[in-house]
Amino acid sequence: MIYWELFLAFFLPGILGYGGGPATIPLIEYEVVHRYNWMTVEEFGEVLALGNALPGPIATKMAGYIGYAEAGIPGMIAALTATIAPSLILMIALVGLLMKFRDSPKVKQLSAAVRPTIAVLLGAMTIRFLETAYEGSGALHTVLIAGVSFYLLEKRSVHPVWVILGALLYGALFLGG
Amino acid sequence: MARSQPTDGKKLQRQLFAGFFRVGMLGYGGGPASIPLIQKEAVDTYQWMDEEEFADILAIGNTLPGPIATKMAGYIGWRKAGALGMANAIAASVVPTVILMVILLVSLASFREYSWVQGMTQGVLPVVAVMLGVLTWSFLKKASVSMGGTAAAGLAVVSAVLIEWLGLHPAFLIAALILIVLGRRSRT
Numbered sequence: 494m495i496y497w498e499l500f501l502a503f504f505l506p507g508i509l510g511y512g513g514g515p516a517t518i519p520l521i522e523y524e525v526v527h528r529y530n531w532m533t534v535e536e537f538g539e540v541l542a543l544g545n546a547l548p549g550p551i552a553t554k555m556a557g558y559i560g561y562a563e564a565g566i567p568g569m570i571a572a573l574t575a576t577i578a579p580s581l582i583l584m585i586a587l588v589g590l591l592m593k594f595r596d597s598p599k600v601k602q603l604s605a606a607v608r609p610t611i612a613v614l615l616g617a618m619t620i621r622f623l624e625t626a627y628e629g630s631g632a633l634h635t636v637l638i639a640g641v642s643f644y645l646l647e648k649r650s651v652h653p654v655w656v657i658l659g660a661l662l663y664g665a666l667f668l669g670g
Numbered sequence: 671m672a673r674s675q676p677t678d679g680k681k682l683q684r685q686l687f688a689g690f691f692r693v694g695m696l697g698y699g700g701g702p703a704s705i706p707l708i709q710k711e712a713v714d715t716y717q718w719m720d721e722e723e724f725a726d727i728l729a730i731g732n733t734l735p736g737p738i739a740t741k742m743a744g745y746i747g748w749r750k751a752g753a754l755g756m757a758n759a760i761a762a763s764v765v766p767t768v769i770l771m772v773i774l775l776v777s778l779a780s781f782r783e784y785s786w787v788q789g790m791t792q793g794v795l796p797v798v799a800v801m802l803g804v805l806t807w808s809f810l811k812k813a814s815v816s817m818g819g820t821a822a823a824g825l826a827v828v829s830a831v832l833i834e835w836l837g838l839h840p841a842f843l844i845a846a847l848i849l850i851v852l853g854r855r856s857r858t
Binding site for chain 1: 694695696697698700701702704726727729730731732733734735736737738739740741744745748756760763764766767768770771772774775778784785786787788789790791792793794795796797798799800801802803804805806809810812813816817822823825826829830833834839840841843844845847848850851852854
């Protein structure tokens with residue numbers, strides 16, 4: 494059943510993603526692209542790019558859109574609930590207990606311990622996107638767009654919206670043939 | 671913490687909505703980037719709590735998994751105005767941007783057969799790769815600061831082998847790591 498699958502697909506990233514929304518992105522990709530085959534890598538990339546160009550938390554934008562695309566408004570609600578509710582319920586229920594441990598180094602180890610794994614998942618996703626770009630538009634365009642956007646984003650601190658709009662325009666003009 | 675009086679309940683709900691709506695619409699770079707905006711609304715603009723309290727809540731939010739922005743919105747809404755406040759604050763921070771996403775992507779999809787739209791999809795892939803690459807690097811850097819370079823590299827290699835080559839679902843690995851850390855805690 495699609496609603497249950499949507500719930501599961503976003504429940505796991507929500508409950509395992511230490512480090513906020515961005516840490517859940519590779520987990521979401523794993524479920525959406527590899528496990529349930531709702532989207533191809535390209536489609537997921539497009540959704541992620543537009544999500545990054547828009548304001549607001551990224552995990553809920555992804556969940557909301559993918560839920561909607563797969564099963565309309567109820568699908569959107571299922572995916573959003575799965576993303577938001579579990580960790581929020583934990584927080585409200587355990588806030589007193591957690592208050593005692595908030596400065597404990599052991600608690601900090603929790604998000605530290607999963608960081609290398611999240612990094613590997615993010616790295617693998619990076620490679621998949623580069624591969625897909627290379628297959629679709631060749632080495633020259635891929636390296637050019639990646640190089641220019643890295644320079645603009647990281648060295649010149651240009652806002653991601655402009656870089657993504659620029660890449661969309663470049664793609665429409667030069668990669669559409 | 672006392673809930674607000676029923677007389678100013680409506681005003682509080684309006685403020686919760688306005689505050690978290692601004693957070694949602696102005697926060698670029700995902701939930702963690704919107705934390706300073708939440709602090710500004712909760713501590714400075716509406717004085718729902720003082721700075722110290724906010725720091726406590728943020729620290730607790732960070733010990734739990736999942737998106738941080740909705741945990742903060744939900745918890746602050748719940749504390750100030752009960753279940754309705756919670757739903758209100760979450761809706762304000764999530765719904766507008768989800769609607770924007772749906773409108774944009776659905777209208778883009780209706781042009782899908784045009785080759786220039788397919789070109790747009792292609793053009794944006796390397797940018798996504800760069801953003802993910804930067805995110806990867808920041809996670810690696812933070813990992814090596816908090817647990818030492820050797821341990822971080824070792825864990826990264828083990829994760830890569832298990833997930834990418836042996837096809838293990840990442841959930842098992844992350845759950846195992848969490849259990850190991852928690853298990854260690856009970857001994858000390």
